[in-house]
Amino acid sequence: MTETTPVKEARLWSDNGWTARVIKNNDDDGWAVEMLKDGEPEPALVGPWTMGRDKKNPKPLDTAAFNTLVKTASEVIRRHEQQLHATLHKEVVVNVSGETWRVTLDIVADEYEPHALLAAHDSAGEEVAQVRVKADFKLNAARATAWVEDDFKKPG
Structure with a gap:
């Protein structure tokens, strides 16, 4: 560079x-x-x-105007990145049989094969399971609980 x-x-x-x-x-x-x-x-x-x-x-x-513009533009980019992350990443926490699970859904916005990765993390933060699902998979507490209760089998 x-x-x-x-x-x-x-x-x-x-x-x-x-x-x-x-x-x-x-x-x-x-x-x-x-x-x-x-x-x-x-x-x-x-x-x-x-x-x-x-x-x-x-x-x-001038210097002051340029510095203010850089700060403002940087904030616009940061907000855009946060919004994009929020759009492509969902997370819920559920309790199943006395254990706490963090279930995440990360959308892979591939032009040819869009999909998502559904993952379960135990209370220690370790990833226990991951499956590929459709990009339009809707993650919510009920679906996350059902997936954990079904031993992490790929949802239909």
Whole structure:
């Protein structure tokens, strides 16, 4: 990985893996700023940008604005990753015959063979069983309990 030289221009700043670019806002006569993380094809954040004193041109980027934009864009990415994880990972805890089981469902969003992995973990956190199920398998406490009670046989 090569280090790039920081760019600090009025409408383009690039540093620490991020690029801020002030662009014409297509929706009105104003300006917008896009934040692009190095290596990503799409901006992580696009938002309105302040007009300069002449009310025609955009306010120039500066260190404080760039740092704020990096922080905001990083938060957007973090929230997106959390949402994606929550969508692809489900977990329930059930008690069966006096034992506590943590049952997880991890969806594998494969383009050709989407599926999910259903797993059971004992009270020590050890994985005891894992089976492949359909990607649309609905995990809830009743289904997890039934699976544990059925000695972890692949659900139908």
